């Protein structure tokens with residue numbers, strides 16, 4: 331009897347799939363144990379389990395590479411073997427693997443437990459990033475208080491992890507080389523399955539940069555009017571501490587002091603949420619209801635039992651929001667230190683989007699339980715939030731009152747608020763990995779980590795630090811993803827493709843028609859459209875079983891990322907900004923300053 335070699339390989343994959351899924355469940359539970367309760371014991375247990383898992387992965391890898399999978403005809407088992415044949419950090423020696431795990435865990439612990447003293451009370455030194463510092467950065471309109479929080483957070487976080495980070499870079503590159511990649515940046519970029527991916531990203535940035543510069547010039551003018559020439563130079567970069575966010579990555583928290591047409595209905599529903607007694611649980615239930623209205627999956631009971639939706643008292647944990655798949659097709663969780671405000675309502679939708687993706691691909695083989703590429707995973711929830719955030723939808727759920735108006739000034743206000751999140755975010759997301767790719771490639775060396783960070787922040791975002799920075803500082807380490815070794819270009823990809831998905835789903839739902847001006851893209855709400863939901867579900871169920879252009883084609887008919895969806899959505903705002911900035915003969919762009927790098 332001749333055994334079809336591919337049949338034998340298929341059987342091997344089935345065994346591997348079961349074993350990997352079982353062990354991934356154990357490993358993820360140990361990671362959850364540490365992330366939700368930072369102690370020496372939970373850290374030790376997590377390190378033991380991941381060391382064990384790495385040993386298993388190495389043994390399996392030695393078995394897997396014996397199969398001549400390049401010769402197989404079946405594209406599916408070739409793809410599974412291809413993915414299993416990349417060992418990852420488990421390729422390091424046991425002691426280097428353990429060292430790398432310890433470094434990242436230590437950086438996460440320092441970041442997550444960092445405390446800062448209150449600007450107005452030097453004896454009160456228990457302020458955490460979430461919720462206290464995040465809230466002060468969002469609400470304070472005192473440049474001195476904002477500068478204090480901005481500087482002290484970096485002193486308590488980034489500055490403390492510079493040496494760990496240097497060591498982490500070396501070990502990450504060593505692991506990449508053991509996997510036959512030139513360095514860790516190439517290892518990270520493999521997930522996009524495109525040789526020219528970095529060129530694709532650059533081309534997308536070039537497409538949206540003019541819109542960003544118009545928005546930047548307008549915001550700078552409004553901040554100059556509020557804080558004066560001494561604080562905001564009308565032709566220079568914008569001081570980063572004035573923008574309502576610890577990393578100046580989104581500027582929605584300065585909507586109220588820069589709204590184009592004041593006196594209109596307030597589309598920031600934070601006050602209304604508090605007034606109506608919203609709780610974090612109710613925010614997630616509202617999000618679940620939106621998914622279910624599209625005929626997508628409800629959350630399993632275990633989700634509500636096991637998730638952490640509010641910051642627990644009396645213990646340290648990693649508050650940075652995250653969604654978890656425990657790879658047993660049953661246990662899915664969110665951990666989020668939710669505050670009752672509009673920003674966190676959208677973060678809740680973002681995290682629920684991850685859970686929905688997990689639920690949709692839960693019957694795929696373990697190795698395909700991923701997004702088509704990492705950007706897809708980050709986009710799902712945001713696509714829902716593009717509908718939920720419309721004034722039309724907020725009225726449907728009782729968070730905005732009154733009849734919908736087609737007042738063009740109200741439309742500009744809405745698109746401006748959306749732009750402060752979606753347009754503003756793009757150069758930030760680009761810079762985070764431009765900097766890290768250069769660090770991994772050795773173009774940026776540790777003696778100039780901080781200067782190069784601010785050079786890129788100045789060049790792409792047009793922002794500057796409130797005070798001089800030196801190489802004593804390590805500002806990239808004040809951002810979660812940098813110390814937690816989470817790649818970031820995925821969010822840049824997400825913020826582009828989410829508008830392609832939104833446009834396609836809105837057409838499917840009959841809510842948008844490029845030819846019908848009465849149905850503009852920014853007013854589309856796909857709520858209760860099972861047609862749109864069924865189309866999205868078809869893509870989500872694929873996981874990473876096919877290259878991402880195949881997945882994108884299912885929903886949009888396109889096989890390439892393209893910014894036309896975003897530009898279509900923001901067209902009215904772009905036109906208005908150009909007119910407004912021309913009226914005030916605003917200087918578009920910014921003159922460089924030398925604030926960022928005192929040698």
Ligand SMILES: C=C(C[SeH])C(=O)N1CCC[C@H]1C(=O)O
Nearest residue numbers: 579650651652653677680821
């Ligand atoms: C909410 C998450 C968990 Se995947 C997150 O990290 N996000 C969501 C958008 C950008 C990025 C950030 O906070 O930096």
Ligand SMILES: [Zn+2]
Nearest residue numbers: 680684707708
């Ligand atoms: Zn996410």
